[in-house]
Amino acid sequence: QAGGPYTDPDNGINFFGYTELAHGVTYGYVFPPLVSTGSNSTEFIGEIVAPIAAKWAGVSPGGQMLHNLLLVAWPNGNSIVSSARYATDYVQPTAMTGPVLTTLPSSKVNSTHWKWVYRCQNCVTWSTADGAQSLPIGDFGVPAWAYSSVAVDTPSNPQSTFLEHTDFGFFGLDFSTAHVSAALYNNWAA
Numbered sequence: 001q002a003g004g005p006y007t008d009p010d011n012g013i014n015f016f017g018y019t020e021l022a023h024g025v026t027y028g029y030v031f032p033p034l035v036s037t038g039s040n041s042t043e044f045i046g047e048i049v050a051p052i053a054a055k056w057a058g059v060s061p062g063g064q065m066l067h068n069l070l071l072v073a074w075p076n077g078n079s080i081v082s083s084a085r086y087a088t089d090y091v092q093p094t095a096m097t098g099p100v101l102t103t104l105p106s107s108k109v110n111s112t113h114w115k116w117v118y119r120c121q122n123c124v125t126w127s128t129a130d131g132a133q134s135l136p137i138g139d140f141g142v143p144a145w146a147y148s149s150v151a152v153d154t155p156s157n158p159q160s161t162f163l164e165h166t167d168f169g170f171f172g173l174d175f176s177t178a179h180v181s182a183a184l185y186n187n188w189a190a
């Protein structure tokens, strides 16, 4: 399955992503422009739009669970609780230091869906005891998603423990095309 451009009608953001068919969850990304000289920005905006049956959902933009930036979110009352996690084994991922997550205003919870729209800074490159890693923002990638029909243990706590995903999957995404102008990006990131 290949992801492509779509516009979220709620916030007008031009995302690049995919709606997976098993659970109807949409996963989107959009990046600041690639530069021809100097260093690229290390942030992106993303969203997870999930039917209320999704008790938590997460992404690995790098496409693997291990040694990768993992983002997880779930609804708690009318708000979204989220965190960046990291795992070096197929066990409970723990807090990842470095990424700075901001939940953007178009995030919401209603009777049918929850939506997490987020800005993720320090999220394109990261460095841990495993070494330096980065997302292929100028290239084709295979981002992954993780989904669970089982609620986390303490929904109010961003670092809550939870059980293994009940499903996961992947889609192809040409990250090289998933960039917008600085003006658009900065407007959406505010």
Ligand code: HEM
Residues within 6 Å of the ligand: 057, 058, 059, 060, 063, 064, 065, 066, 070, 071, 072, 085, 090, 091, 092, 093, 144, 145, 146, 162, 163, 164, 165, 168, 169
């Ligand atoms: C794969 C365990 C949380 C993303 C796997 C596999 C296991 C596992 C055993 C291999 C399954 C297989 O190959 O059939 C767990 C446990 C978790 C957890 C016990 C929490 C208690 C997460 C989270 C994410 C994630 C939070 C993302 C946000 C993935 C992905 C795969 C995967 C993308 C498939 C690719 C790969 O094997 O790297 N997980 N996981 N997992 N997990 Fe997790």
